[in-house]
Amino acid sequence: REFASFSQLEAMAHATAVIVSDKNGTSCYVENGSNGYLFKDNDEVDLFDSIKRAIQDRNSLKVMGENAYNVVID
Numbered sequence: 001r002e003f004a005s006f007s008q009l010e011a012m013a014h015a016t017a018v019i020v021s022d023k024n025g026t027s028c029y030v031e032n033g034s035n036g037y038l039f040k041d042n043d044e045v046d047l048f049d050s051i052k053r054a055i056q057d058r059n060s061l062k063v064m065g066e067n068a069y070n071v072v073i074d
Helices: 006-013 044-056 058-073
Strands: 018-021 036-039
Touching: 006 018, 006 058, 018 044, 036 044, 044 058
Parallel strands: 018 036
Antiparallel strands: none
């Protein structure tokens, strides 16, 4: 229920792809599928789908983490 999650930005600063709600105040830093995943707020099915995509495509998580890091340092 954070309006702007700092934990998401901390994770991105450590080259970690993130999964965040589209209502999160810092969701503007996430490009869906490029440096993390956005899910519809309060939508458990959409959250589950985001988690499933991350698990199924582990190879791209490293690239997504690097992309997340680049967003934070820019």
